[in-house]
Amino acid sequence: MHTLKEKLERRNAKAAVIGLGYVGLPLAMEIAHAGFEVFGIDLDGNKISALKQGKSYISDVPEKIVKDAVSAAHFRPTSDFSVLKDADTVSICVPTPLSKSRDPDISFILAATEEIKKYLHEGQLIVLESTTYPGTTNELILPELEASGLRAGKDFYLAFSPERIDPGNPSFNTRNTPKIVGGITEECGEIAQLFYSKFIDRVIPVSSSKCAEMVKLLENTFRSVNIGMVNELAQMCDLLGVDVYEVIDAAATKPFGFIPFYPGPGLGGHCIPIDPHYLAWKLKALNFQARFIGLAAEINGMMPAVVTTMVADGLNRAAKAIRGSRVFILGVAYKKNVSDCRESPALDVMRMLMDKGAVLSYNDPHVPNLKIGGSVMHSVEASPANIAAQDCVILLTDHSAYDIAQIVAAAKLVIDTRNSTKDLKVFKDKVMKLGAGNNVPGAAHYEDGHDEASVLPMTH
Ligand SMILES: NC(=O)c1ccc[n+]([C@@H]2O[C@H](COP(=O)([O-])OP(=O)(O)OC[C@H]3O[C@@H](n4cnc5c(N)ncnc54)[C@H](O)[C@@H]3O)[C@@H](O)[C@H]2O)c1
DSSP states (O other): OOOHHHHHHHTOOEEEEEOOSTTHHHHHHHHHHTTOEEEEEOSOHHHHHHHHTTOOOSTTSOHHHHHHHHHTTSEEEESOGGGGGGOSEEEEOOOOOBOTTSOBOOHHHHHHHHHHHHHOOTTOEEEEOSOOOTTIIIIIIHHHHHTTSOOBTTTBEEEEOOOOOOTTOSSOOTTTSOEEEEESSHHHHHHHHHHHHTTOSOEEEESOHHHHHHHHHHHHHHHHHHHHHHHHHHHHHHHHTOOHHHHHHHHTTSSSSOOOOOOOSOOOSSSTTTHHHHHHHHHHHTTOOOHHHHHHHHHHHHHHHHHHHHHHHHHHHTTOOSTTOEEEEEOOSSSTTOOOOTTOHHHHHHHHHHHTTOEEEEEOTTOSEEEETTEEEEOOOOOHHHHHTOSEEEEOSOOTTOOHHHHHHHOSOEEESSSTTTTOOSOGGGEEETTTTSSSTTHHHHHHOOOOOOSSOOOO
């Protein structure tokens, strides 16, 4: 019988990927592309039947790739976990959301582990890819799997390797994004490294699964904190009457020691708004308060309200109130050119405006329907006629499909939260831009510091 090492070298090992979403499906396709046979397991029957018909529901995964992999039997989508008995490697790519009380919800990892345990056998490699708090692999999964009587590093291999995929990124994908790998033991790490080296261009080993878990949380906390800082800077620039984007772009000319981050209507997606809370939660149990994480979450979480205030101020200029005004949202996905609306700040902005009585509609070329506030909304064409009928247009997601000059020309008022109007030469007076100092009514009055009250007559 061949060892796992030999099977990986010969590429005749069978792989399984549990969870076929934004992370799992591209991963499964890369493994299949490298010549391995892949079982793709998901509980969502709709996804499995789409995949069986060779259909892709992830925009970064072209339909042809799925179709070819399925028809060549390199990829076998299923909801039946018993295929794990034939799998040499198992990659766990299930969701790791927050609970209602904003604590880690690791129930999906636990459910997947429970299934793996039933079919765990000698020589099998298990890798957790879902983002989670440091210690999950060795404190939670290891004891569960070892309860089978098999030992990690001896009978089976266990590692953590964070997924770093950036949906919609045209330059970096699963294959050319370097992969961090940390094993429960040295041998676990080496086997996992060998597995990934077969379909990822560069694999970077670290000393433990806990270190690998922490690497991912550093990356996402780094983004959250820096975005929080520029979101605060945008508010400062508004008060100072300086364009925050001009400031950032000028600072970014420094060839060392500065990385540009840009403000926006708030954080979105399944990573940046959530992952740092996993780290903060873990540290809380150790009686340590992660202050940067808390502060960044607070500032980033305020941004939808900042945008709502801009809308109120813009309408106020035309002697209108939010209540009864027609407000058109451009872009509801959490970032450009994707359809993912998870944690999207657009949803918060829309809820706030609905609560205040705005007559809302939206356009998103990637999101045809949206369930919000208990009702279903449908994307409306962003035609000049539709735009001209609105009291206010809010640019929330800078999808490439938007013709900004045409939108601004047709609109009465545009709230730009993404610097989309930076190249505009005309109609600038219709635009209020986040962080550009043109949306704080009378900000200059705050500056002179001469406001005062007196019980005596004033000289002038
Ligand atoms: N989306 C990203 O950009 C991104 C990037 C890096 C890391 N991550 C991390 O990767 C993980 C997965 O994220 P995602 O965006 O792919 O999530 P997703 O929701 O798109 O996909 C997860 C899939 O897992 C399936 N699933 C849930 N429980 C299951 C179970 N017990 N057995 C089998 N299938 C199950 C769901 O049906 C779903 O299809 C998360 O931990 C996330 O933080 C996501």
